[in-house]
Amino acid sequence: MSRAFAPLLVLALAVALAFLTVPVLAIFVDTSPGRLLDSLGDPVARDALWLSLRTTLLALAIILLVGTPAAYLLATRRFPGRALVLTLVELPLVLPPAVAGIALLAALGPRGLLGGALQDAGIALVLQTAGVVVALVFVAAPFYLRQAEAAFSAVDPSQLAASRTLGAGEARTFARVAVPAARSGLAAGTALAWGRALGEFGATLMFAGSFRDITQTVPLAIYDRFAEDFPGALALSAVLVCVSAALLLSVKLATRHDGRRGALA
Amino acid sequence: MSRAFAPLLVLALAVALAFLTVPVLAIFVDTSPGRLLDSLGDPVARDALWLSLRTTLLALAIILLVGTPAAYLLATRRFPGRALVLTLVELPLVLPPAVAGIALLAALGPRGLLGGALQDAGIALVLQTAGVVVALVFVAAPFYLRQAEAAFSAVDPSQLAASRTLGAGEARTFARVAVPAARSGLAAGTALAWGRALGEFGATLMFAGSFRDITQTVPLAIYDRFAEDFPGALALSAVLVCVSAALLLSVKLATRHDGRRGALA
Amino acid sequence: GDSSDSGGSGPVVVSAAASLKGAFTAYAEDTGGNARLSFAGSDELAAQIRQGVRPDVFAAANTKLPDVLFEEGEVGEPQVFAGNRLVLAVPAQGAKVGSLDELAGPGVTIAVGSASVPVGSYTRDVLGRLPAVQERAILANVRSQEPDVKGVVGKLTQGAVDAGFVYVTDVRATKGALKAIELPKGLKPSGAYGVAIVKGAKHPKAAKRFVAGLLDGQGADALRKAGFEPPPSP
Amino acid sequence: MSLAVEAATRLGDVELDVALEVADGACVAVAGPSGAGKSSVLRVVAGLLRPERGRVRCGADTWLDTAGGVCVPPERRGCGVVFQDFALFEHLSAWRNVAYGLRGLGRAERRGRAHALLDRFGLAARADARPATLSGGERQRVALARALAPAPRVLLLDEPLSALDARTRAAASRELAGVLAAARVPSLLVTHDFTEAAVLGDEVAVMDAGRIVQRGTAAALAAAPGSAFVADFTGAVVLRGVARGRAAGLTAVELEGGGRIASTDTADGPVAASLFPWEVTLEPAGHDGAGGSARNHVQAEVVTLTAVGGRVRLGLQAGQPLTAEVSEAAVAELGLRPGAHVTATWKATATRLVRR
Amino acid sequence: MSLAVEAATRLGDVELDVALEVADGACVAVAGPSGAGKSSVLRVVAGLLRPERGRVRCGADTWLDTAGGVCVPPERRGCGVVFQDFALFEHLSAWRNVAYGLRGLGRAERRGRAHALLDRFGLAARADARPATLSGGERQRVALARALAPAPRVLLLDEPLSALDARTRAAASRELAGVLAAARVPSLLVTHDFTEAAVLGDEVAVMDAGRIVQRGTAAALAAAPGSAFVADFTGAVVLRGVARGRAAGLTAVELEGGGRIASTDTADGPVAASLFPWEVTLEPAGHDGAGGSARNHVQAEVVTLTAVGGRVRLGLQAGQPLTAEVSEAAVAELGLRPGAHVTATWKATATRLVRR
Numbered sequence A, B: 001m002s003r004a005f006a007p008l009l010v011l012a013l014a015v016a017l018a019f020l021t022v023p024v025l026a027i028f029v030d031t032s033p034g035r036l037l038d039s040l041g042d043p044v045a046r047d048a049l050w051l052s053l054r055t056t057l058l059a060l061a062i063i064l065l066v067g068t069p070a071a072y073l074l075a076t077r078r079f080p081g082r083a084l085v086l087t088l089v090e091l092p093l094v095l096p097p098a099v100a101g102i103a104l105l106a107a108l109g110p111r112g113l114l115g116g117a118l119q120d121a122g123i124a125l126v127l128q129t130a131g132v133v134v135a136l137v138f139v140a141a142p143f144y145l146r147q148a149e150a151a152f153s154a155v156d157p158s159q160l161a162a163s164r165t166l167g168a169g170e171a172r173t174f175a176r177v178a179v180p181a182a183r184s185g186l187a188a189g190t191a192l193a194w195g196r197a198l199g200e201f202g203a204t205l206m207f208a209g210s211f212r213d214i215t216q217t218v219p220l221a222i223y224d225r226f227a228e229d230f231p232g233a234l235a236l237s238a239v240l241v242c243v244s245a246a247l248l249l250s251v252k253l254a255t256r257h258d259g260r261r262g263a264l265a
Numbered sequence C: 001g002d003s004s005d006s007g008g009s010g011p012v013v014v015s016a017a018a019s020l021k022g023a024f025t026a027y028a029e030d031t032g033g034n035a036r037l038s039f040a041g042s043d044e045l046a047a048q049i050r051q052g053v054r055p056d057v058f059a060a061a062n063t064k065l066p067d068v069l070f071e072e073g074e075v076g077e078p079q080v081f082a083g084n085r086l087v088l089a090v091p092a093q094g095a096k097v098g099s100l101d102e103l104a105g106p107g108v109t110i111a112v113g114s115a116s117v118p119v120g121s122y123t124r125d126v127l128g129r130l131p132a133v134q135e136r137a138i139l140a141n142v143r144s145q146e147p148d149v150k151g152v153v154g155k156l157t158q159g160a161v162d163a164g165f166v167y168v169t170d171v172r173a174t175k176g177a178l179k180a181i182e183l184p185k186g187l188k189p190s191g192a193y194g195v196a197i198v199k200g201a202k203h204p205k206a207a208k209r210f211v212a213g214l215l216d217g218q219g220a221d222a223l224r225k226a227g228f229e230p231p232p233s234p
Numbered sequence D, E: 001m002s003l004a005v006e007a008a009t010r011l012g013d014v015e016l017d018v019a020l021e022v023a024d025g026a027c028v029a030v031a032g033p034s035g036a037g038k039s040s041v042l043r044v045v046a047g048l049l050r051p052e053r054g055r056v057r058c059g060a061d062t063w064l065d066t067a068g069g070v071c072v073p074p075e076r077r078g079c080g081v082v083f084q085d086f087a088l089f090e091h092l093s094a095w096r097n098v099a100y101g102l103r104g105l106g107r108a109e110r111r112g113r114a115h116a117l118l119d120r121f122g123l124a125a126r127a128d129a130r131p132a133t134l135s136g137g138e139r140q141r142v143a144l145a146r147a148l149a150p151a152p153r154v155l156l157l158d159e160p161l162s163a164l165d166a167r168t169r170a171a172a173s174r175e176l177a178g179v180l181a182a183a184r185v186p187s188l189l190v191t192h193d194f195t196e197a198a199v200l201g202d203e204v205a206v207m208d209a210g211r212i213v214q215r216g217t218a219a220a221l222a223a224a225p226g227s228a229f230v231a232d233f234t235g236a237v238v239l240r241g242v243a244r245g246r247a248a249g250l251t252a253v254e255l256e257g258g259g260r261i262a263s264t265d266t267a268d269g270p271v272a273a274s275l276f277p278w279e280v281t282l283e284p285a286g287h288d289g290a291g292g293s294a295r296n297h298v299q300a301e302v303v304t305l306t307a308v309g310g311r312v313r314l315g316l317q318a319g320q321p322l323t324a325e326v327s328e329a330a331v332a333e334l335g336l337r338p339g340a341h342v343t344a345t346w347k348a349t350a351t352r353l354v355r356r
């Protein structure tokens, strides 16, 4: 069985890859290259792409900015109820997207729990681009937070201790040691959150609506096209896949790193 | 700034937690406890819960079984095109759920790329419970794979080397050293994948339909109910949240572990 | 029950528009539960059928989709089996809008179905029958074009918009959270629902029986009970 | 600035309870059996381990006072620490590891200082290497350079030279001694090497089971070891036995594994007898003559012989292992080879007894 | 079963190129400066590093033959390895670490054997502790026990006793010697400790910059060190200088930092002169008399004094650092204290020269 293990690993990866990529490829098979280009030429699609890019990047920035320190705290402190907090972080995942949108409305909508406070502060989210960002953060943040927590947990605490003795406070230790040491896990979490945000549909629709150039991201534009122009919707999906692949891949190549520990020092 | 860091961390976590939990709580505020119990009494809801449990667990088993070795391979081997493979793994994330369903149909449906082959093999997926599992695996697997890859990357390679010299082949090393050493990351990935599967809606609806007791998972039942009984749908969502929270929390408590490395040996 | 083509004894598999959920479920129960029902957006169901999925019956919230699928050879000849009334929906409590006329006012926010889904195209047809000035003013207040009627209902119940155009059955589903403001008859606010038997259906006989019952029988009764109208005369 | 530590806390099976002062500019070597709590004391001083009860003061500053609720975080204590397992930053090159603690300087200056320090420890060529590609000794020297770089107020060195060969160790030790002399800060040096303790430390504190059991200069320790461990540490041979009565100014000790020796020290019950290998002389087997009871005679078998610079170190088996160091001439005269039987003799005055 | 290794490969800045055989049951100690490639040789044997060119054979089995495309994976080589950084399984308790390599046994038996082994290394009480809560020396002993547990076919020990105090080291070393003797397998022992190499190793291989530069018994190395490193390793003092001409059977060496000495060895150009500390005698400063040119005289200042068992070790500064070991009587007679000036003298015959 030991000898068969490496082939088994390769088999597992091949099966996983095939299963995950064939359906994605199938979209392209159903789409002629001409249609793909047409989609790109369509101003509605271009608006949606541009909006998707802006809102997902903004959402990602918020997630990274708030989520990274929050995850660090979760990973480095032991306190009673930690498992509960982690579960709370995971819960938004189990909400079907439309329910997530309703939940956001119930919390932040005009009649929501915090709606009055927001209104008093002059903050409008519903049906606004800001609302798209809120919806994206809500659905994508758990992926990053959970992943980042696991990545920080795996950082060697003695390196953090060493940093402290070298005069670096907790902030500097976090920025200069913990984050770089956890970077591969953080990168994975970022990719997951970004991917999830790029594909997000239901919560955005429910919370922010669908209005060209304001709240209509690519997934909403795809839906809009579904009934009228099915091939067009597929073509736009294909465009989304291509753009996302380019984004995700380029980030990976830009932040590439290597250098695994040798076995015998 | 250094002194303000710990409060900042706490603030970040508080903001993140509040943002993620308040909407979830808001669903409960909108739902009377009576309705919640009614939902549980409803046989349709019970069927859906039971089906969700079965299909998500089966999907999770498949994801863990294939995904864990695949991720291990990705984490321990350096090969050209690794970044591309990782990106391919992430791509299903960016598909809006319904498009994911279409993609699955285009790949495995009766007219799909592999549809003929499946039909010849006598495998029916579309509109079947098996199809639900396929859809869940497709949408949830990327989360686990990516997370597991990051977790395995963080395992100290010298421990793997030590295991080999102690007579453990790659298979035993994987099972007895790599998996336990990466367990906190793997647990996080499992939670993410399970959460995502529990909340999955669009791809399942498109690929497997929404037939009671056959393909109607809880999110589909919620959707169905929206058209007929809007408050009932919210109550069922609340039930889904409770059940999921109980599942995720109990798994966490059951697999609890501690013991971080001290700083000075 | 796969070999039951001719006998038609297996449960008939029905893909139906989400708004038909209540009526069809009641119909299926009345006829002994010998039907398997799946509800989704009409357009999503159409997409499924285009990808080769083979339910026995396809019931849409408009007539356009069955017609198109018929032309594409995916389904048999469609039939109109019910009508649904488009209404102006507003929150039951604290509504800012009391009539169609107030829709054009400043600061009113409206959600409508997007042009590509049945309810959205009906909404546009109806608004098109208004004076051009009023139509433009109302459209200018539209803040969201929803590919799913659920989006409109959700926003209304949560007060995220002031008014929206949905079917009267959708308002009933909110169990009193929304109230319907009837539109003037002159706007012809009724939309027609079309049904067709899918080509290559596994249970064609049962499918025929199911469709027949919709047109005149227990299905038609269930539809009326759920608030649907008889098929509008063409 | 002097350093004063008092700490009491539970560590697994060990109860740590120490009080230790280090004068300004002084270096106290800390020795003790594995698991005695040496690293833990360093962690308390550095602020990485908070004892249940304790006080740490450095000069006028109180770093820790559990009674007063004071606990200064590690980054404001300014301790230069060499960790036993190095704890290098794996994501930074060697020179960046060293430069990490250098604050408030320009980039070029930090780089220059880090390179200069690495150069002092013979690592100029490996400045750009990641820790993962360094050898064990190279890693240790980077850790040492990193700890010294920011001119710390206290130095805490946990076996800082253990992974180095004699030659590299001598060079590193010279650099370290230079730094200790120049910096004039209190330092704690954990070491298993008596010479290192003697050369670098002004005093030696010996720990056992969480407590400091002996303290003094290296010479004082060697002259009067307080325990078998200290005797071993100073390079002495230790024989276990039981003291049985005293007569004519001599204590008789029954050795484990057989044999009987005498010592001028006073003791009773289970004891460890220690002597230095060069205090042993060898005579033909069976010999039991000169010196009377004031000289000990033990029958032994030669196990190993190592000749080093005119001297031969012999591993003997005499119920218990015993080491003797004699001249090459003596070995030749007696015709010693592995397997040969000899009588090992030494003076009762050279036999120090400590209670076990 | 004997072990034969040949390997050539690039390692960072170092070009590894070694050939080494270890006879059945023999233990070769590997010494060398930090970064010489010692650990890398062990990794090649264990199958953890694949050299560009090389062959590894163990008895009749070929483990590696880059020319023939043979490479047996580590798990089928059966090497017991003590890693320099221990590489313990952090998620397993100490006894489970040790039991990891025990296959084909019942649970009770594995547990029993693991506990027995831990007991031999004095760790019975820590058997259930996780590595994270063990001290450095405890971790090292667990690593040692783990490597020995499965009765390996070859032992590869990378500084297996470096983190231990003298006492624990002596005990562990005895256990190790017992295992080595009983197992009768070839073993490679990396060590920086000459005594350890002499006691445990049948032979010593000295590496430098990726190559084996000297090989022989410990005594042979001490008698004729091939390099300054070997001289240092054996405990000798090394002085750097330049050999300038030969007359009357003596080579004159101009020392760096001033001074001139003579040796009976032949050499030319830059050399290292080595002598053992106990070959140095001390006389009052300025003395330059007896022995003529066959005796070396160097003026020095006393820096440190450490008295150990009737002997005193003196750190001297004489342009270069120098160590002398003399009797307590001599120290008293000369009234030596730090700062005192003395003449250090030793025989030209005791001065070994090696090219640098």
Ligand SMILES: Nc1ncnc2c1ncn2[C@@H]1O[C@H](COP(=O)(O)OP(=O)(O)OP(=O)(O)O)[C@@H](O)[C@H]1O
Pocket: B262, B264, B265, D011, D012, D013, D014, D032, D033, D034, D035, D036, D037, D038, D039, D040, D041, D084, E126, E129, E132, E133, E134, E135, E136, E137, E138, E163, E165
């Ligand atoms: N976090 C912990 N939990 C439980 N026991 C601990 C912990 N840290 C240390 N110990 C125990 O306390 C004792 C002292 O540990 P410490 O590391 O201070 O020893 P040490 O003197 O440095 O030993 P060594 O010379 O082997 O490094 C050891 O027995 C160790 O197992």
Ligand SMILES: Nc1ncnc2c1ncn2[C@@H]1O[C@H](COP(=O)(O)OP(=O)(O)OP(=O)(O)O)[C@@H](O)[C@H]1O
Pocket: A262, A264, A265, D126, D129, D132, D133, D134, D135, D136, D137, D138, D163, E011, E012, E013, E014, E032, E033, E034, E035, E036, E037, E038, E039, E040, E041, E084
């Ligand atoms: N993966 C690597 N990449 C680049 N250089 C390496 C790598 N591994 C080792 N080296 C270099 O090879 C040389 C030999 O390393 P090795 O670990 O074998 O030394 P060593 O003799 O064991 O030294 P020490 O006594 O310090 O442990 C070192 O200079 C080291 O920096």
Ligand SMILES: [Mg+2]
Pocket: B265, D038, D039, D040, D084, D158, E135, E136, E137
């Ligand atoms: Mg220690």
Ligand SMILES: [Mg+2]
Pocket: A265, D135, D136, D137, E038, E039, E040, E084, E158
């Ligand atoms: Mg090494």
